[in-house]
Amino acid sequence: MQRLSSPEIILALDVNTLEEAEKFVDKLYPKIKFFKVGSHLFTAYGPKIIELLHKKGAEVFLDLKYFDIPNTVAQAVAAAVRLRVKMLTLHISGGQEMLKAAVESAKEQSRVLKNPPSLLIGVTVLTSQKTNPREVLKLAKQAIACGLDGVVCSAQEGIILRRKIKNNFIMVTPGIRPDEFERDDQKRITTVSQAVKAGSDFLVIGRPILKADYPLLTTEALLGDLSRSAVGH
Ligand code: C5P
Numbered sequence: 001m002q003r004l005s006s007p008e009i010i011l012a013l014d015v016n017t018l019e020e021a022e023k024f025v026d027k028l029y030p031k032i033k034f035f036k037v038g039s040h041l042f043t044a045y046g047p048k049i050i051e052l053l054h055k056k057g058a059e060v061f062l063d064l065k066y067f068d069i070p071n072t073v074a075q076a077v078a079a080a081v082r083l084r085v086k087m088l089t090l091h092i093s094g095g096q097e098m099l100k101a102a103v104e105s106a107k108e109q110s111r112v113l114k115n116p117p118s119l120l121i122g123v124t125v126l127t128s129q130k131t132n133p134r135e136v137l138k139l140a141k142q143a144i145a146c147g148l149d150g151v152v153c154s155a156q157e158g159i160i161l162r163r164k165i166k167n168n169f170i171m172v173t174p175g176i177r178p179d180e181f182e183r184d185d186q187k188r189i190t191t192v193s194q195a196v197k198a199g200s201d202f203l204v205i206g207r208p209i210l211k212a213d214y215p216l217l218t219t220e221a222l223l224g225d226l227s228r229s230a231v232g233h
Contacts (some may be wrong), residue, residue, distance in 0.1 A: 006230045007196050009222060010034040010061055010072045012174070012206030016185070018045050018052065024210070025056050028219055036061040036204055050083050059086040061202075064125050067091035077102045081109040087172075089152060089198035092122040092139040099146035103130075117150040121171060124157070127175035127188045127210050133157045137164055150201070155187035158198035171201040178222070181208045192222055196229035 006039060011032045013021045035058050041049050043065060048232040053060050062085040066073045073090060080088045090102055102120060110117040136157040141164075143151050150170025153161060157172050177189040184207055195203050207223065212218035219220035 004006070007201055007203060007226060008034060009218075009226060010036050010172075010204045011209055012013065012036040012063075012204050013049075014039065014040050014206045014210065016040075018049060021049060022052060023092035024104045024215065025053065025058060027216055029056055029058055031216075031219055033057075034059045034061060034202070038063045038066075038204075039106070044113055047083055050085065054084065055082050055187060056057035060084075061086060061204075062118075062175045065089045065091055068098070068101070070098045073098050074101040074105035076119075077105045077120070078109040080114065081106050082176050083117050084115060087119040087121050087149075089121050089123050089171075090148075092124055092143045092148075092151070096142065096146055099143060099148060103147035120147075120149045120154055121150045121170065121172055121225060123152045124151050127154045128185045130162075130187055133156075133160045137161060140169075148182040152204075155195040155200055156188050158195070158200055162199035172202045172204060173198070174204040174206075176203050176205045176208065178208055178225075193229040195199070196226065209213075217231040 009032055013035050015021050020083040028152050035053050036086050037049050037060060062080050066076050106117055106120055124136045124139040135151050136182055137160060140151045140161050144165060144167050150172060152172045154175050155173050158173060171193045175189045176192060177183060183189050209215050
């Protein structure tokens with residue numbers, strides 16, 4: 001998988017209602033073009049939220065972190081590909097058989113639909129948990145070997161992954177916190193510039209924007225950090 005030429009911000013739409021989600025999209029699109037739908041919003045509204053985002057012209061990252069027996073994950077992945085999401089997540093710790101079944105299923109479904117394939121992104125260790133870079137590296141190598149397009153990890157391990165894994169892969173980094181912002185439940189946090197330096201392609205940002213007094217101004221400031229870091233990189 002070809003990496004992006006410049007990193008991009010994804011807004012994590014962790015809100016309660018469709019109306020709230022739409023308000024953020026209307027305010028921030030097209031400054032932000034990519035929105036993450038997680039279990040919170042998807043459990044409440046299902047594919048409706050994805051249709052809404054596509055209607056607005058936005059790209060969708062479906063973050064349901066699949067972890068189940070291979071057949072169930074393969075079916076879920078096929079259903080997500082049918083929703084034409086650009087990226088989706090699954091837990092690498094689900095094992096090689098599960099990962100390979102997911103990759104095959106995504107390929108087959110996009111071939112049938114004549115769709116560009118959804119990118120399969122493996123979750124290493126949640127950024128709300130403590131871990132060590134060795135564990136994250138082991139999981140990331142396993143994901144890439146099974147044919148996944150990329151991994152989710154914190155920028156703290158990202159730098160090691162980029163050094164140790166020679167293949168091209170997509171790196172998605174949550175746990176981004178501007179210096180002055182509280183950590184919430186995140187343990188392995190980094191700033192925008194640290195994530196870019198670590199080689200991140202997509203920076204997933206939720207509460208620093210969702211809880212801001214002025215989400216548009218905060219987004220513009222983060223995008224400014226992003227382009228300055230990308231130039232300096
Ligand atoms: O609000 P905050 O910026 O912490 O949001 C981070 C988002 O990234 C949340 O939606 C969370 O589910 C997601 N995420 C994460 N750690 C991972 C994978 C996804 O925080 N390893």
